[in-house]
Amino acid sequence: MKALWQPTLLAVFLTLAGCATTTKHQVALTGDIMVDAPNAIANGPPRDRVLWEYRLAAAAMRQGKYDIAKQNLDEALLTLGGIYGKDADAKQARSYFHAEAKKTFIGEPYERSMAYIYRGIIYWMDGEPDNARACFKSAEFEDSDSEQHQYAGDWVMPEYLDGLVTTKMGGDGSDAFKRAQADARGVKLPPYNVKANAIFFIEFGPGPTKFATGQYKEELRFTTVPSPVASAELKVDAFQIPIAPTDDVAFQATTRGGRVMDHILGNKAVFKSTTDTVGNVALVGGLATAVASNNRTAQEVGLGVALAGLVSKVVSAATVPAADTRSWENLPRYLSFASVPLPPGQHVATVQFLDGAGRVVPNLTKTITVNITTTDRDKVVFVSDTSITPQTL
């Protein structure tokens, strides 16, 4: 009998050896995005790489580290642009026994749009307005598959900027302007000024994040912390420009409507619930039969039914209908834009952020020194309420 241990140990060993093929990507977080993100990109799960690239890009933009932002956005958008066809991780994410978060993260449409918007801003900074326009078009495109058509492609700023770039390049941007104005929901957009060579992108407020509801957390939901900032004011030279939000990222997140994946997760939840109920019934019924009966055959049948119930319970327990709540959580709530004509030379721009009552929110005022070297090329300035300033551009 002692010899039985050898094959038993072999079985345990082989099982453990088999399990050892699953690589664990554990990344210790420090709380500093500029440290954590590169570490997670290099050593974390590959399926989360795009998420960290998004986060790092946004953080780098606010620190004026546009090279880092550009590199990470390019990497992320490369993944985003090549997701067509079969994908093993996505297939697993659809299966009963894997979570949706198993798939490679590319984000919900509002997150994908924001990646294109940020990349467009950097292209414009680099003197490539046509590639910036391409990104703004792609930002709109990512939002074009809403469940309700009225919310499809309804970002205001990318549409407006598409037309502005076209106008600046000698084309006709009036159609894009009209579409942007139609989506602007109460904000009157300024007419295009081709002589305005200083372009200010301004963002503020905490953006939306995801959470899950439902019995099995299978329903994806969005939440947004109320923004302490409701608007802003730009001062540069003699210009004093009120900055109202043109886009609400939370609105974009919540108006997409149902996903195909929501349907799949719903099915998973039903399967989990059904197998659990069947398991309960079979387990209780089978055991009761086995205990109550004096007949050996009935007892065996009862135990068989109980065993089947147990299997059903195990299957239920292994089913994972949870929605993917990985979020690009350092997105802003509001986006806005201003442009002014500035002559060559040094200009100090100040952006004050205002609360709902129009009062300046303390400690958020940003100062940027803008050097205009030529009027042939636009100077693009990016300012967030979380930007680290003073910056010199």
Place this chain on the structure above:
Amino acid sequence: MKALLTKLTIPICSIAIAALAAGCASTSGVKNPSGVPVTHMNADEQGFVAGTGIESQDLVMVADKMARSILSIPQIANAPTPPTILLDPVDNQTRFPINRDIFLTRIRAQLNSKARGKVVFLARNQMEALEKERNRKREGSVTASSDPNVQEFLGADYLLSGTLQGMSTRAKAGTSDYVLYDFHLTDVRTSAIVWEDSAEMKKQGLEDAAYR
């Protein structure tokens, strides 16, 4: 007892093998779990990594078509002296960011290699370096094979320009992208467009339901 052990060893070993198989199942359903080694591809063929955007095979196809087309026009084919051509950056109106110069670089390289001497391209993008070198010659700090004070920088006879325009659709059935590549040669003296040709591409794809 020995018979019992023999009887039990086989099932336990079977369980062990099954357990091993179960353990290895962590990669089941994963396509190419060990990766794919570097594969040499021709630039004009579609690889196994593809999107609906502008890719190398489009670039090669379009540039080859344009280069062949330009050479066939009388203004180039019958010119007594090789005309000078200036490249104008491509106007990208699609939703795909691209390197604006890559199409014209490919067309220029194609024309220079296949029709050597029939056209002359001007290196205006290197003017700063060229002017510096000419100034050094004028100052006498470097040698000159001709009189550096004579203006020898060539003016352009033609301007080669391109426009990329696109139409994109996204629906439940997938994503569709159409791109029109249009190139034209303009006589800079008369502003007449002496040549124009276009190519078009349409691509469609559908992502996994997990992303929809």
